[in-house]
Amino acid sequence: MNWRTFIEDICDIIYPPANTCIFCEQENELVMPYNICRRCWDMLPFVRPPLCDICGKPIDSAKQHICRDCAEYSRSFIKAGAVLEYMPSVHETIYRYKYKGHSELAKPLGILMAHVVSRLAWPDIDALVPVPLYSERLRQRGYNQSALLARYMGYELNLPVLDKALYRCRDTKAQAALDRAERRANIAGAFTVKNLKYTEGKTIMLIDDILTTGATADACTQALLAGGARAVYVFTLATGVLK
Ligand SMILES: [Zn+2]
Ligand SMILES: [Zn+2]
Incomplete structure (x- = not known):
């Protein structure tokens, strides 16, 4: 346990987290430490094989x-x-987390991500890198949802989180309204590595909340590889196009 988790555990004792499920928002007996009620837990669409190898x-x-x-x-x-x-x-749930100011969801979701990723037979990862937000958007939202997920994953997996490794050089149009080719063009070259000390020779796990077409993950990966990273793996809370 490091000092931050220690302080958070103390805060949890002083201000116990609400007994409310992070999915249905009902007060219920929760599966811990994920703050998810048994009913939601049993219905959660966990990603199951067969899966794309890439x-x-x-x-x-x-x-x-x-x-x-x-x-x-x-x-x-x-x-x-x-x-x-x-x-x-x-x-x-992701909408509440990202757009409604519910940054407290980062902890249970980040811990869930850490527990799931630790079961994958991926090679040794040197560090976690969150997908950055454009500075203005970060100011508006007050937090970077990917950086908070990465922070709690990092505590749980005992891995450093390099939230200064990637820099978003420009804002991009919201990806949701664009088709696949437009998304790739919109996001290409939007990220860069400013200081090679963060990335050189490292095997990195890129962290984001959602992977849709993978265009953002690809653009970030290209920047990390240009910054000398050895290899990049990507892990997100959710994947796929909303049905
Ligand atoms: Zn629930
Ligand atoms: Zn695929």
Whole structure:
């Protein structure tokens, strides 16, 4: 335990977290330390095989090995993985976390991500790097949702979090309204590494809340590789296009 988790545990004793499920927001007996009620836990759309060997999205048949997107576009990252499929229930919770100021959701979600990623047979990771927000957006929101997830993952996995490794050089149009090709063009070159000391020779796990087409993860990976990173893996809370 490091001093930060120690202080947080003390805060939890003084201000115990509400007995409220982070998905249905009902007071219920919770599966800890994820703050998720048993009913939601049993219904959560955990990502299950068969999965694309590269981006980790669910695919129809194990015979395919890779999904249509990964067949069409080459990926710069080695592999991506996620905890949940991006279904409506997951969307609602991520929406509250990202846009409604519920930054306290970072802790249970980050711990859940850490526990799931630690079961994957991925090679040794040197550090976690969150996808950065553009400075103005960070000011508006008050926190970077990916950086907070990475922070709690880092505590749990005992890995450093390099939240200054990647820099977002420009704002980008909201990706949601764009098609696949537009997303790639919109995000290409939006990230850079300013100081090679963070990245050189490291195997990095890039952290984000959602992976949709993978265009953001690819653009970040390209910047990290240009900054001397040895390899990049990607892990997100949710994956897929909202159905
Ligand atoms: Zn619930
Ligand atoms: Zn894929």
